Amino acid sequence: MKMYKNxxxxxxxxxxxxxxxxxxxxxxxxxxxxxxxxxxxxxTNNFLGTAPCYVTIPSKSGGxxxxxxxxxxxxxxxSPSLGARMVTYPGTPVTPVKLPDSYFFDLEKASSP
Numbered sequence: 001m002k003m004y005k006n007x008x009x010x011x012x013x014x015x016x017x018x019x020x021x022x023x024x025x026x027x028x029x030x031x032x033x034x035x036x037x038x039x040x041x042x043x044t045n046n047f048l049g050t051a052p053c054y055v056t057i058p059s060k061s062g063g064x065x066x067x068x069x070x071x072x073x074x075x076x077x078x079s080p081s082l083g084a085r086m087v088t089y090p091g092t093p094v095t096p097v098k099l100p101d102s103y104f105f106d107l108e109k110a111s112s113p
Contacts, residue, residue, distance in 0.1 A: 025059040028052070028102035035076030036105055042070060050076075051105065063099040065091035073105035082107045 029038050031051035038048045038055060048055040051073065059065050069089040075082035085105045091097035 021060070022058045023061050024056045025063040025065075025099050026054050026056055027099060029055050029071070029073075029105070030102070031073050031105040032108055033076060033082070036073040036107055037076070038105075039072040039074070040070060057099060059099060060096065063101075064096040065089055065099060066093050066096045067091055069097075069099065071103065073107060075107050 029049070029051050031038075034051060036051040038051055038053060040046045040048055040055070040057070048071075055071075057065070057069060068091065071087050073085045075084065085107060087103060087105075089097045089099060
């Protein structure tokens with residue numbers, strides 16, 4: 001009986017300790033041209049930095065995310081040849097997505113329809 005109690009306590013401790021822990025994931029973000037303003041979220045309310053920069057994103061160990069993570073890059077100038085870019089990492093509770101170590105936004109590239 002004591003053995004089962006120890007096993008149950010161990011399993012509960014693992015679920016409580018590991019399941020809720022988040023680890024900040026640091027990602028290098030660069031852009032062409034340099035100076036893009038980097039945001040996260042569904043809009044541009046959460047400013048992360050000006051490229052090139054390092055951004056910190058809450059994740060599980062190893063950079064795995066279990067929900068959508070969206071990064072935005074807005075051009076440093078109002079030049080008509082530059083466009084805003086977005087990247088989405090579509091993690092779900094069932095299928096997590098691993099964040100990369102770095103990401104490059106090419107604001108000079110023509111946007112796709």
